[in-house]
Amino acid sequence: MPSVMMAITEECGELAKEVRVKHMPDCYKKGDVDGILGEGCDIIISTIDLMLLEGYAESDIDKVINDKISKWKEKAGGNK
Numbered sequence: 001m002p003s004v005m006m007a008i009t010e011e012c013g014e015l016a017k018e019v020r021v022k023h024m025p026d027c028y029k030k031g032d033v034d035g036i037l038g039e040g041c042d043i044i045i046s047t048i049d050l051m052l053l054e055g056y057a058e059s060d061i062d063k064v065i066n067d068k069i070s071k072w073k074e075k076a077g078g079n080k
Helices: 002-023 035-053 058-075
Strands: none
Touching: 002 035, 035 058
């Protein structure tokens, strides 16, 4: 379990780097091939892996994700 948490933390750092590269023109770093989309997906995948290792069923994860997406869309006025 700790290794999955470390992977999630690492992916968050990689996403932060990609956002910085894209939105801060004076950033000295270069983006990777995955970019923001790829790093965001890596976070999602590693987080789902953590939930599966904790014993949650894929169907339960799917339901909660869909419920939360619906709530997010409501709050955003349907613009997301």
